[in-house]
Amino acid sequence: MTEMFLKYFREKQQQVQSEKVYDTQCPYCSVQCKMRLIEQTIVTRKKYVTVGKENPTSHGRICIKGMNAHQHALHKERILYPLLKVDGEFTRISWEEAYQHIKENFTKIQVEDGNDALGVYGSASITNEEAYLLGKFARVALKTKHIDYNGRLCMSAAASAASQTFGMDRGLTNSLQEIPFVECIILAGTNIAECQPTLMPYFEKAKDNGAFIIAVDPRETATTKMADLHLKIRPGKDAALANGLLKVIVEKNYQDESFIKEKATGFEEVREYVSSLSLHEIAELTGVPAEQIERAADAFGKAETGMIFTARGVEQQTDGSLAVRNFLNILIVTGKIGKPYCGYGAITGQGNGQGAREHGQKADQLPGYRSIVNEEHRAHIAKVWGIDKAELPRKGVSAFEMIEKMDKGEITGLFLMCSNPIVSNPNADFVKGALKKLKFLVAVDLFVSETARLADLILPATSYLEDEGTTTNLEGRVLLREAGFPSIGEAKHDWKIICDIAQVLGKGEYFSFSSAEEIFNELREASRGGIADYYGITYERLRKEGGILWPCPSIDHKGTERLFEQSFAHEDGKALMAVVSNVPEVPKEEPNENYPLYLTTGRVMSHYLTGVQTRKSPSLAARNFESFIELHPDTAKKYGIKNQSLVKVESKRGSIVVRSILSEAIRQDTVFVPFHWGDSQNVNRLVSPKLDPLCKMPGFKVSTVNVSPFVEKM
Template sequence: MNESMLASFRERQKTAAEETVYETQCPFCSMQCKKKVIEEKSSGRYRYKTIGMDNPTTKGRLCVKGKNAYQHAIHPERITSPLIKENGDFRKASWEEALNVIQQNVNALQTEHGSDSVSVYGGGSLTNEEAYLLGKFARVGLGTKYIDYNGRFCMSSAASASMKTFGLDRGLTNRLEEIPETKCIILAGTNVAECQPTFVPYLEQAKENGAFLIVIDPRETDTTALADLHLKIKPGNDRQLAQLLEKMVIEEQLQDETFCEERTSGYTELVESLREISVEEVCEDIGLTVQDIHEAAVRFGSANTGMIFTARGVEQQTDGHESVRHFLNLLLLTGKIGKRACGYGAITGQANGQGGREHGQKADQLPGYRSIENKEDREYIAHVWGVKEQELPEKGISAYEMMERMEQGEIKGLFLIGSNPVISNPNANLVRRALSSLSFMAAAEMFMTESASYADVILPTTSYLEDEGTLTNMEGRVTLREASRKPVGETKHDWQIISEIAAVLGKEKYFNYRSPEEVFNELRLASKGGKADYYGITYERIRKESGVFWPCSSEETVGEPILFSRSFATEDGKARLFYNKPSLEIKESVNETYPLYMTTGRTMNHYLSGAQTQKSSRLLAREFESFVYVHPDTARSYGIRPGELTVISSERGETLLRCSYSKHIRKDTLFAPMHWGGEQNINNLIDGKLDPVCRMPGFKRAAVSVRPYQKNS
């Protein structure tokens, strides 16, 4: 090879693409799709592509969010060094300086006002390890009772209903792979075609096998397009509908008497309570026909196998707990649980919405789904953590109630990790006032979110491509998210951030970890013997078996994919049928001032508060602003044209949205997504009233008015 050829070869070597492959899983919904992100560097420029990987849950499928999720991880607006606020503006700082500011402020607040003056607010996208550590940090690092997380607004209705009914809450009581064998499926308040698209092929396979699909939703969606029967209900009336379905199943003698007598309690009382219900009156109230409800009851009751799935449409109500319990009644009455192709599924929203509520970042909870109010549970966890039982704080309050305490001045400090409450909480104006009222706030964040902007210190955290850990998907399968990308700038993992804050507060000996696997091994021990028992699950097993179902009590046992085949997790082994009279009505009703219902939800292209998906140019190009769906007849009656800005008002405030005509929504109902902040924050309109059992707000029903926007009005 002569000199010129050699020089040309060396030049080609320099410009040849360098390829790096990151094996990971999507950071968004609870399907937790496995994927490869391939990074190619050529001529100094980077290109990326995403390929789905085979796995037991999604078989290599990806949706548009999963394909583009890498874009926020490489976004130039990522926070890559600690920030400290001075005179209203943020400046870069060292980790040492930022941690010292945190130490000084927390010590000062707790010395003057007590341990409970500082609070912790987490998120359902944190790994199991980080959710576990956050709970430990609150109770041991700070000694505060005030900890909760944004999953309160996602899964609390389903979780509390499952615990009361079955004695155990795990997203699905059986496996997703059984759906194609199911003969009748009810989807209540879920639009999986947009929110969990990789779930949909299971439904399509079931329909190909002859399944009858019933979808309950106040609007027509891509999911209702799959349905054999669409129950287009008025928002907020799911409890009444479920009761009618129960009543009709019994009247048609489609209940499984043997199952009810042998495996449930409360059957006689339930039957008696349903006699008082007037079918015609309730149908008129909820906006459905007797014929459609009767068909749904008969179809489900007479099917050999059946499954019921609930999601936010049913659960994000001020009677969400009772609504889910009545759907669980329907499942129990027909004996469709504890066997193949039968069961219940709470369609988890967030990436780790399931695992995030199992290991201690809820106000009333300790790891393994233990109760912080149970002395035996407290003693066990205190032993694992190396503290005295009496040193553990008592039960706290729910996420929204913490905001109220901040506004009132009782809570003076906040650690915020993995959440954006200004967007995700109801009554957003109160939340803004609450965060403004704090004496000190620290946040761990990737971007300058609406909530992080209130912080005094922001600590830069890693993305999902960089942060390894376990997550529990919607079917209760514990998965391992590998993360081989080098952290950007001075970013650190959330588990490291929590540990370093604990260390400067003098609690280093309780938070001395070198890897997420070390944290997980402590979590395993802390969960041992609890309802959510992870003790038999290890990183090695997860890699070998492509995920492990909990409960799994030892490394020799197989996790339980089908729950309740022999008994329920209650003291006597029987499921509890729910027959109490409905709680006092605390839902908003339409009136002369606010004559329309507003319901909220998600879209295909964005996720939660949009902090990550709106950093994706491809996703933002698909949907760059919020909107409101209005039936054309309704819009015309208020003088609103398609594409026109509109003002939506409630008793709490206003939001400014662009009108989109839709014949697929009820004339008395508006729909808007929840992914935007500022003037487009739909939660400006939502009431702060809470479900009396699970403390869920009523996101899915608000009384509103609508008018055209006038610039000078």
């Protein structure tokens, strides 16, 4: 009887259940984990499950965000068709009407205000093909110099530092596979356990193998708990801490003299400067005891092998690029670069943070990491694009500086792709006001974000499940994201939208692509011979090999796992060290009577960037459904704040209201607020608009605030 029942049940199950499997890739952090979405249909109901897929980076691991990514892609609030704002309300229109509005308004703006009155604001969440095409669109179809992207707020300090020190910038100088065998690791301003959790096994294996791990962070986190030594630094003092480490390394003769002589310049100047400093004064400045600085320097200096990783904690400061350079000084002085189990890693934040900055979205760059001011580079790209070199616009300005130009009326139209600058930029109220001054704002997005609400026209984009293309992860590994899921509603791929608009503007001959692979093949030619050389990478190879580390200059090249084994990328083949002052060129805010506490910002595991996507995922939103302020119990007591109570947090730029979480894990002079929420919980309303003078990175990690119990006005 049981066998008959099982047979009947199996037959019935086969009748009512079908299964489809879609190979894809996580749309969130820079690890870019490979995944499979399994769609099960039971009668008329669909059920979705995401599982990891083997790959060279995360080896089939996925985190809570990847596991639930499909929830935002399938959300009922996805934009399904073009929306035009009419009398303050969004109204459905056709694609043809949408393109006509763009043509009329963009043409009118450029006639009235000039070509450069149009701005293009891109994203590090789009594919390499789309990043490449967006840069070409700005410079060929719109003929504007004003293009930049939200990666300026994420990776610019590390990119600038690596380019100046090594002559090139790739997220990791080695592959992740080397980490388990490193003797000493410095994690400076990076919370990998919450931001890139699928990478943690590499560091856990290193610890199991005896590695000494040093973490630099003003807070105790899941990452610092793994460390052997936690340097609980005062926010904004990372450059000074690096000088303290350098001072001890030099005075105890841990430097690699032969490496310095053969492969570096600028050492004597650095040695002279750090020798003049007082370790006691550095300890006072940084809040890190001198004996801890010495212990960290001893560990790294004595180790045969070592790696340093930095992330936003060090980089998102008004001296972020120099702070990173100072940590790179430590690598060079000890000779721990270009060798097995020795190197640097910039832990990229956004999904395609590496690739998006290589192929033309930055104001000063052309594809292949070429410079827009270099005549030879300009000639190469002009030839690939089939235009005269003189037609290529010159250098524009950074993302936040573009917003300043909107406020001044110098940029009067904006094409915004997959970004939410009202939430992601500093001094957010100012940003909102500047965007409101535009004559015409077009937003391409999945949802009506805080910024898209201000748009005159919204165009619906496809999600990661629907949009095929390549991304480049934090290693510099190029990956192919398959995307077989059917497009939802009338949504179009970002690249298709760009090509269609170019066609309407009379530039269709330069954008006659019918697939992402066609665009990639042109990108390969454009990058050929450049620093970020993708020429030897093809879709066919990516499908077979699972990912290839650039540079890859030919089809038979296997990709480059370790950089700088023979020489650095400067003309003389040497790394360039730099003296970094304890006193930054752009002064940082320091606590005072009115604003007595440091504010630092960051992420939580369940959310990503401005939260537009993750807050649409019920499973993720349930884990963190509102923002919060983390502060020390003694600090809370001083200001009359109870645990889990509403708190008003105020800087000289504005205020927000968030719920308190009391924790002894944070310094008493510092509070922490995550940046994934908008409107009344948008922490970037409080952040200073001051920029790093070298890379134009805003100083997100150091502002000053006051806190008080929130009292609702009656």
